[in-house]
Amino acid sequence: MRNAMLSCFVVLFSVKGLAATGKTLTVGFGAHNSPPYALIKGEVNTGGVIADIIGEISDSLDINSRFVFVPRKRIEKYLLDGTIDFYLISNPKWISHNALIWTIPIFKEKNVIVVKKESKDYETLEDLHQKTVGTIRGFVYPSLTEAFDTQYISRTDVRSLKLNFERLSKGWIDGFIDSDILIDYVFKEHNYDDDFKVASYLVSEHLIYGVLSPKSDISIEEINNALDKLITEGVISAILSKYRINESGIAKKKK
Template sequence: MSLSGRLTRRALLLAPGLAALPLAAQPAPLTVLIDGSIEMPQALFKDGQALDGLQYHLAMEIGQHLGRPVRFRLVPRRRVAQILAEDQEADMICNYMPGWLPGPLLWSRPYRDDGDLLITAARHAAVTQLQDIAGQRVGTVAGFHYPEAEAVLGANFLRDDAPNLVTNLRKLASGRIEHAIVGKVTFEYLLKRGEVPLDLHPPLVIARLRTSCALSPRSSLSLPQLDAALAAMQADGSLTRVLDRFR
């Protein structure tokens, strides 16, 4: 048998063994929840898929620092905490605080300043403290908690729920309500783009917040790993670049 024939025969004998070798393990995708009630700058959806926004780019950057692909799962606001606590295919959600999501969740280091603002239509008397709106209907987002207003107003906190902030702005413009509680980052983003359709008094700051990521206790990602990724993003400037993009 020629040398080339012997090499070919040897290659054929080795081939089954080579085919049986396992492929290198691929990193598991990081499944990030996004609340379906939010809008830009938090997230932009099309056909149920996240395409843009602060939460989208933040998650993609975290995935890059962890060396894991990211997939997004759009869920109803009221089910976020339950899904994170019980579903093995849900890893985390970002831009939240422990007071907003009850349950046995793990919380990352805070990474962003935000706040809750009370906005009031200019046609109504200006508000200087929360007590001024006792017994008056206030635009809120269904499923969201407002601990400061609840603590100050108690039973006199009259919520008028809407699916999102944009709907509340429309209700203010139409005169259906005179006040609304809004997230500072989202409100300022819309205001800068001329998407606030009425005259308002200067907002009243009712809470200053530092948001974090909520991690499922069932996640394959550990809290130290998540914190390390956020710390690395702060150190290399990538976190600032993501946040500045949506100011």
Template structure:
């Protein structure tokens, strides 16, 4: 009788299908991001429009999401070594020397990078006229339109770990100007009275950004790209952005060509 029960148990196990858990979508999160891009608490993202976009991508695909919060300078190496599969909020000009096989999504959002100053220094600025100025920047961030000025030491980077820290140092008077995207500046201004709010004094660059996916047989690359396309075409991406307040129109004019090195 015991042998019969054992045989029945084995047959039951063999006949029942076994389902392996679907592998998660593994995203990189730069630790220098701040709201409204992402809220990082205890080394985990909890909110922000980038987090919402990533979560929605996983939901549409029916796959779990996994987030790796990394120093900005480690993000690309994590992608190259297969520790993460998707890097969102990226532009090809930021990573011109990528090694490996990757596929870019369509542009999802447009980022406006501004030269920002305090309320008592709101005069529009011609970047070419600034000399020997310390500029607040985020550690590890690439600013292609300013690189020639940094290389010539006409402008000097003063790095902080996050965008929020860059703006805090600007308010504290550590330097007269900083670089910030308009979303971050507008979010930062929410906690300041109108007469203390930061001002954009020059439009540095408008940059289309999207996601880059590691082209690996174990990664559902085409499904990811098609899902992001549907999210963009349906207006879902814009709806997510609007939950965090659409950036105000830039009225300081278009960026002027920067000098050649």
């Protein structure tokens, strides 16, 4: 059954030589992983932060890697039943099942608000009162949950960052929330500095982790050792810099 499911969903298989261990790490990704996390054509992950980090982990552990296109709402299910072994861009606050196994923190990410260039700056939560804010469907914003639930702020969902930029441009929303990493990439790719700006109000700051299936043949110790080396040697920093992301997002190692 597992092989049948994989045959339906596997869209990219990459092997750098023949892995001595013979093991394969099956990694989930999806349309919700906006660039530069995943550079997707059709349902194929052609590159980006996820592919680069997985490539480095695979090389370090001498294993193969396989990418599987999955919807956001199926990530937890597929991790639990072993359809995928690993999912990279996550946080224990977003996927909470206690059977899942978490890596060490890899880097930091901030949720910020984008507004039109000519708009008044939002500096506090009170500035957002009665505003309509674009969000990503299925995503949780813990710091704003109460404000959304009480309609202090109106939340309106779409599937992608691109759609929120389009809605903001047309004046359908007052601003939108997303990752500073994704927004930084889009601003620089499309020269958006003259049209939009990031508001002063910081929605949240959190660490990014990977999450491992309890059914994976590859242990969390192996993955954590690989990640620790990549962080220490500056490889994660170099990957983020490749996509022109500010290096201040790198997770600091505990002393």
